Amino acid sequence: MAKFLTALPVFNEAAHVSGVLDEVLRFAPHVLVVDDGSSDGTAELLAARHDVQVVRHPENRGYGAALATAFQAARAGGWDGLVTIDCDGQHQPRLIPEFMTTLAARRADIVSGSRYLATFSGDSEPPATRRRINAEITAEINARLGLTLTDAFCGFKAYSRRALERLAPTEPGYAMPLEVWVQAAAAGLTVAELPVPLVYLDLARSFGGALDDAATRLAYYRRVLDRAESAVAAAASAAS
Helix, strand or coil: CCCEEEEEEECCCCCCHHHHHHHHCCCCCCEEEEEECCCCCHHHHHHCCCCCEEEEECCCCCHHHHHHHHHHHHHHCCCCEEEECCCCCCCCHHHHHHHHHHHHHCCCCEEEEECCCCCCCCCCCCCHHHHHHHHHHHHHHHHHHCCCCCCCCCCCEEEEHHHHHHCCCCCCCCCHHHHHHHHHHHHCCCEEEEECCCCCCCCCCCCCHHHHCHHHHHHHHHHHHHHHHHHHHHHHHHHC
């Protein structure tokens, strides 16, 4: 039976981390928390736990950097696959086993949650600007890469060992998933989406600094896409 590591990137989630971890452990026995330099008491809560593995960044590096640490841990630990789930209470840990089984059932390398593939009772109404940007960037990724995604940004994912060995994201910020899609398409990885509930617990949640401005955030996402495509092209040229 395949052995999966479940990883949670965490930054200043003292209000949620204990409850989320308790729920995650009901469905995943092997759990890694990457504490990305929290300063709100999250680190102290994690230090008191002995049922999860914790890697701590001494300073905040970014969401993508925390996920990159999780990728490295999964590769180094010889895991068959990795599930990533956010720690803000917006993902449902009960779906973790379904992500794992869907990898095998659909012979996929990446199973990505989609909040827009289906509707669930109790779904939240997404902030209009976030929904618009998600739709715009998702459509752009599909056009550039030949994918058929419906949600380019959902952090709830499962990766096969093959995917972990072929993905090497370097983007430290929130646009890291976009780099993953570029690398996945270049490597010929098979992608499947799994419907997940659309839950927003904090409609005013900040992206941090200038990224709270929608136009700035959209431009940032496009720069990351451009940079990732250029890197993939340069690597292909060097290999030939």
